[in-house]
Amino acid sequence: MIIHQVVGKLAELNLGHHHGNTDFTIERVILSWDELHKRILRKTTDVGREIGIQLENGHLHPGDILHREGKHVIIVEVKAEAVLVVSVGTMRNMGLAAHAIGNMHAPVEITAETIITPYNSVLAVQLQKLGLETQVENRPFAP
Structure with a gap:
């Protein structure tokens, strides 16, 4: 078919x-x-x-x-896949996360309190160095 x-x-x-x-x-x-x-x-x-x-x-x-x-x-x-969930809470954190994720040209889903992107270990470390809270979850991702 x-x-x-x-x-x-x-x-x-x-x-x-x-x-x-x-x-x-x-x-x-x-x-x-x-x-x-x-x-x-x-x-x-x-x-x-x-x-x-x-x-x-x-x-x-x-x-x-x-x-x-x-x-x-x-x-x-x-299908559910590993994603990186970044808690942003403030405009400053949103800007930091968006800038770092944008530099990696990664797709995103944006909610009121989080940015979600496919898991990337280098990006996760970079976001944590910026002081952002990240969490790895296994769930469907549809940017």
Whole structure:
């Protein structure tokens, strides 16, 4: 099966429960954060189906529906990977962290209190030398 475009978002589906069962059968293709930005991929879903992805434009996001046939969907999921979570709390710390991470050209997710980036031991040491609190976690990362 070759996928040429995203056909919807998981959040748009009515995933109501009837007698403990969901209305949809969900098959997952699990990608790393850097695979989300690739337009051409060959992957195997969680049930062993081989699929090719050749997007005409754009890139993938967690929850994208790649294929839908009746009540069966194939969705994009992001696998858990080691990330560096930097607590920033103040504008000064945000600036220090953003500058150091930017110098490494690393992708980021930004929340109200943290900057999250793929784990890099050199970057972790540099941030700690700046007095920033860092923590390594294993979780999905989707910048």
